[in-house]
Amino acid sequence: MSNCFRLNWINSTWKSVTGLPRDPPLAAVGEDQAKELAAHFLSLPENERPTAIFSSPYSDRCLQTAQPTAQALNLPIHVEHAIAEWYSPVVPNTNLLHPRPGPPSSLTRYFPEIDTTLWPSSLWYPSRQGESVEEVHARAEGFLSLFPQALDKKHPTIDRRRVLLVTHAATAIVLARGLVGDREIPLKVGCCSLTELNFKPNQAEERKEKGLLGAYHPVKLADGAHLKGGALREWGFDDVEVEKGRVVEDPGEPGTETEEDFPVGPQTHLISNL
Numbered sequence: 001m002s003n004c005f006r007l008n009w010i011n012s013t014w015k016s017v018t019g020l021p022r023d024p025p026l027a028a029v030g031e032d033q034a035k036e037l038a039a040h041f042l043s044l045p046e047n048e049r050p051t052a053i054f055s056s057p058y059s060d061r062c063l064q065t066a067q068p069t070a071q072a073l074n075l076p077i078h079v080e081h082a083i084a085e086w087y088s089p090v091v092p093n094t095n096l097l098h099p100r101p102g103p104p105s106s107l108t109r110y111f112p113e114i115d116t117t118l119w120p121s122s123l124w125y126p127s128r129q130g131e132s133v134e135e136v137h138a139r140a141e142g143f144l145s146l147f148p149q150a151l152d153k154k155h156p157t158i159d160r161r162r163v164l165l166v167t168h169a170a171t172a173i174v175l176a177r178g179l180v181g182d183r184e185i186p187l188k189v190g191c192c193s194l195t196e197l198n199f200k201p202n203q204a205e206e207r208k209e210k211g212l213l214g215a216y217h218p219v220k221l222a223d224g225a226h227l228k229g230g231a232l233r234e235w236g237f238d239d240v241e242v243e244k245g246r247v248v249e250d251p252g253e254p255g256t257e258t259e260e261d262f263p264v265g266p267q268t269h270l271i272s273n274l
Contacts, residue, residue, distance in 0.1 A: 197218055
């Protein structure tokens with residue numbers, strides 16, 4: 001699912017609770033959407049509710065979106081950078097980077113629902129230099145190929161029957177495409193919309209090879225029926241592509257010239273004992 005409605009869309013003087021640049025909090029309508037989401041999950045039969053919550057580390061968007069559901073279902077929030085925001089590539093030769101939220105331990109003062117023991121660090125980190133459309137798809141696919149191994153072998157106590165991924169519009173699109181196994185699915189994602197996927201039968205052998213890639217079929221894509229006002233501000237890659245796969249470069253975040261772009265990519269040492 002995608003994060004709820006952000007304050008920066010209606011107010012240019014917003015302030016991040018954690019102080020991280022480019023991490024606007026939810027607007028009042030977004031806070032209402034997050035509560036509606038929690039009420040929706042509570043209205044479902046217990047065997048249809050999420051059993052685990054993984055969220056992007058961006059606190060004032062995704063974690064704020066996930067918090068009411070975590071409280072309602074009495075579930076911890078596992079923070080994962082693999083499902084973080086997508087930023088387009090930084091303009092070359094500027095030595096600037098995109099912002100990156102800190103580890104889960106740095107966010108618990110704002111969101112005590114965050115788990116710091118079962119999933120203390122992320123399985124995959126996007127580059128702070130930004131990503132092309134191809135690269136953000138590759139990030140999602142790489143994470144999905146490793147995710148079940150990490151859950152099964154390293155974190156068996158996390159109940160993975162119905163995992164809720166709380167992320168951003170672009171990342172929600174590439175995750176859905178990866179899970180279904182079709183990069184060309186035309187998809188626009190609105191605020192707090194839900195994508196529901198069911199596991200395909202007879203996938204056990206293929207899962208060993210591909211992880212979760214192509215292992216699901218869609219029940220609903222970017223659906224806003226659980227929200228009184230529907231899913232607002234729909235977004236798709238075709239809104240930013242100047243031509244197929246190419247997007248406008250980003251200036252980067254001032255003051256990051258001396259910071260490191262590390263770690264990046266898969267953290268395979270986390271599952272090295274497989």
